[in-house]
Amino acid sequence: MFEPSSPWRLHPQVAVRPEPFGALLYHFGTRKLSFLKNRTILAVIESLDEHPTVASALVAAGVGPDQEAPYLHALGVLAASNMLVRKDLQ
């Protein structure tokens, strides 16, 4: 279950390739490809490691409460496909 008040990070087998439109993510374990459709979500993902929660990463990337819904949705999708993992449940 994806919960933004929890600590998450990129799965260690996921590679991130920045692109003009955002980024490509590739999971070497599941062989799944995902697309980040803007640079803000890329910044959020890349900063997850430095933040205790997803919520604080969003704030740091300048995503306010009125803007966060699509980002939370995207992060939830990434968590469901194992691109993101809980930091505290390793």
Place this chain on the structure above:
Amino acid sequence: MTSVAPVPRLIEQFERGLDAPICLTWELTYACNLACVHCLSSSGKRDPRELSTAQCKAIIDELERMQVFYVNIGGGEPTVRPDFWELVDYATEHHVGVKFSTNGVRITAEVAARLAASDYVDVQISLDGATAEVNDAVRGEGSFAMAIRALENLAEAGFTDSKISVVVTRHNVSQLDDFKALADRYGATLRITRLRPSGRGADVWDELHPTADQQVELYNWLVAKGDRVLTGDSFFHLAGLGAPGALAGLNMCGAGRVVCLIDPVGDVYACPFAIHDRFLAGNTASDGSFDNVWKNSALFTQLRQPQSAGACGSCGHYDACRGGCMAAKFFTGLPLDGPDPECVEGYGAPALAAARDKPRPGADHSRGKPIMLTLQRPPAKPCNESPV
């Protein structure tokens, strides 16, 4: 939900090309122990100019720098290269995942055990019939047994999720459920792709490509059961048969935009089905590097410009199929800015029926001319047999 700046659809972004391919096909050798009648690369004999081990490793280094996530290695039969396993290991050590296609010839129990120990290698066993009769008619006698032995060895070694890779033809489209059952038996995933008139495929396409009715059957099967079947997004020419998005995947032509082919001598083509001078972008050695060819070749630059819908411009399905497959049109002798030969509206049919000037494949490494075996099918019902 309103504050995210609108971005063009992903497919439009991709049509303008990426800084590096998402994945690419790399045919490591034109040498092959088989002589499939529809071989997309007209393989058989090794090309004396084949890239050396060092040259291959240099390309892998480049792919790592460009962050190409994985390569689809094929041939020819790639495992007959003496340095094949060395190159596979080198790629995975350098963060380039490997998926390789094989007819199974070298997938012994020992090799299967070795493969089972790696997390970063996918194996695709090619099979073009769910029975020996249908398979061997196009791939050669004994090739079904060889592929099944490879699948058995992989399953016994504990290799999880091998792939069975099927080119859909007129003779095997009715076996899709059988292929799925075969895949399930070996803990494998089924992968089906479109038959292209490329390489020797040009010679047999007219008689092997699925009929219009079979295309509909195939489409319906994919929509109903395709969620656990891989397609390489190769059936985008059928997208117009149903609702947008009904077919899984990106469903666009990625040639020179998100994919390409490196052939055994380092020639870079727009896609694996386009081995011809018309689609040759450059060479990894004579043009300095793969990166240079990908980023700067005249051909790829042109492919990343908006393409003319041509004769398809007034068709309501154009958004779905984008005019279909460039290679399929080219090698059947149809204009590139017109309908696909297997256009779901049937717009390709008149052009196919007319006189056509089919271009010859660029590089032919065939050992003689393979002959397709005639299928001896029992009549579906005894009364269908002619009493005379």
